[in-house]
Amino acid sequence: MVKYITLYEGECERSIIEWLKVKGYIFGRMYKQVLSDIKNINRSLNMINKKTVVTVVMDCDTIFLRESNVARLNQNIKWLLQNSKKLRIITQNKNLEDELVKGLGLKNLSILYQHFNSSNKTTYKQKLANLIPEKLEIKLADLDLNIFWATKILHQFYQQKDILILNCALSDIKRYTKQIKK
Amino acid sequence: MIFYEIKLDDLFQFKDFSIDFTYSRESKYSPISQAHKKFPNLKYKKFAVLLGANASGKTTLGKALCLVQNFLNGKDISNFSFANIKSAFEKGISKKISIETTFSTHSYMYYVNFKIEPKGITSEIWKRISLKNLSYIKHKQELTESKPIYKNDNFETISFVSYFLTSKENIEHRHEIQTSIGFIYSFSGSDNNYIDENIGLDITYLKKIIMSFDNSIEDVIKSKEVQGNKIIHFKNGHKEIILKNGKLSDETSSVLSTGTKEGIMLAYMIYALYRNAYHTLYIDEKMSHSHSEIEQQIIQILITLVDRIDGQVFVTSHNLDLLDLDIPNYNFMLFKKNRDGSITNVIEPEKLVKHQNRKLKKIVEEDIFSTAPTLDSLIDLHDSLSD
Secondary structure (H helix, E strand, O other): OOOEEEEOOOOHHHHHHHHHHHOOOOOEOOOOOOOOOOHHHHHHHOOOOOEEEEEEEOOOHHHHHHHHHHHHHHHHHHHHHHHHOOEEEEEEEOHHHHHHHHHHOOOHHHHHHHHHHOHHHHHHHHHHHHHHHHHHHHHOOOOOOOOOOOOOOHHHHHHHHHOOOOOOHHHHHHHHHHHHHH | OOOEEEEOOEEOEEEEEEEEOOOOOOHHHHEEEEEOOOOOOOEEOOOOEEEEEOOOHHHHHHHHHHHHHHHHHOOOOOOOOOOOOOHHOOOOOOOOOOEEEEOOOEEEEEEEEEEEEEEEEEEEEEEEOOOOOHHHHHHHHHHHHHOEEEEEEEOOOOOOOOHHHHOOOHHHHHHHHHHHEEEEEEEOOOOOEEEOOOOOOOHHHHHHHHHHHOOOOEEEEEEOOOOOEEEEEEEOOOOOEEEOEEEEOHHHHOOHHHHHHHHHHHHHHHHHHOOOOOOEEEEOOOOOOOHHHHHHHHHHHHHHHHOOOEEEEEEEEHHHHHHOOOOOOOHHEEEEEOOOOOOEOEEOOOHHHHOOOOOOOHHHHHHOOOOOOOOOOOOHHHHHHOO
């Protein structure tokens, strides 16, 4: 049986993924793991095997700043490509707040904070992280899922580095998941 | 007594929490009719399998229900060992507790809403209507429209006992409620292994249940010398007294496995349900040391027994194999704590999974409801271990 897992980086992303799971975009267990930080991936992510479809949601605002990060990220992506059934990487441009501003069609970050009844980034993060899917459904009713998590930054980066990597958008994932389930 | 709905706020980890023990449409997968015996249109969940990760609130819900039943029994609710409200106020965990529930006795449906502050119960609202052969929604509507039979938020004396139930003029209500209350809560981790001698423990029940746990047991017999004592005979010829004066003997630890010891208390609860001694059973992880197949079989026995009465059985577990039980989705409830540590709701799969015949186990294994335990810190630890 095909098994799905999703790796994410922060509690706000977790809230969004929980909501997307209820909506049928993403399946499977979630693990809070930063791919560029994992030292022994074959040990720590040993739940992954050739029957596992892995989705990684990652920030791209700081990842490419340090060479050591990039080296480990490369190594871990290669391992995932070799050891999983499929690897899908959703790259955020630049981080979740920016994705939400874009996807909700808002003017700037302060309007996003207001949208979550917050006045600053800290309270916005706390509120978003604690929203259950039913409440998030109301808050994100206007989120355009063709725009949200649709950037393919990593793809461009790896093309520059001459490494082929399957990078995709959220809408691709839903289509692909449906195909596998059939 | 039957619980239909309960709302809790600021009690333990429950914040603005509600749970619904009713359902709208009977499933063809239900092995028993889940409705009031006298009023079959009044449907309620006669059993609930409560699943969730560690510390997700399964035990805490049992403690809250137990607290409410003690309140309805006219008891002082300030200082129970399982749920110490005074201590919660002192530590600042709770500031103003609000409890709201709808329940029925033999002939009436009651609604009660009461508030507890550090000084005691500060507000009580009671409503009551007669039971009819109508749906719960219709009963609820009538309750909402009815005038309170009692309302007070200005008590002369403040205590942790229901003012309404202890007032002389309300003796009829007190009698009505108390005669329909009978409960046993068996919490995980507690050593409450007491068996009520008035109910007793039938030797056949005991024998059949613990022999399924341990096949080295040849027989279980009543002691001829001391009434109430039970003796196990093992196939290797060894004998041991397992029950002395209604309590598990100290010797049981050396001769019986943890699972088998749990089996003795399960035998008691099953027999008590058979005797109709209790209407509410909360069995909290009492089968955590049992084989999955034994756990499933015992739950099926409990379902058969609760069919005979107007009562409710709650079983909490971590065992996802229970999702293989051929029972409706509405008999499962999934627990999940919010990331701020509060519990605001339980996941009722029937409200999220449209197709009743879709296998719930697969859905839970795919973690659609995000109820799986959080393993991140263990993964981090594993990742950081040096070679």
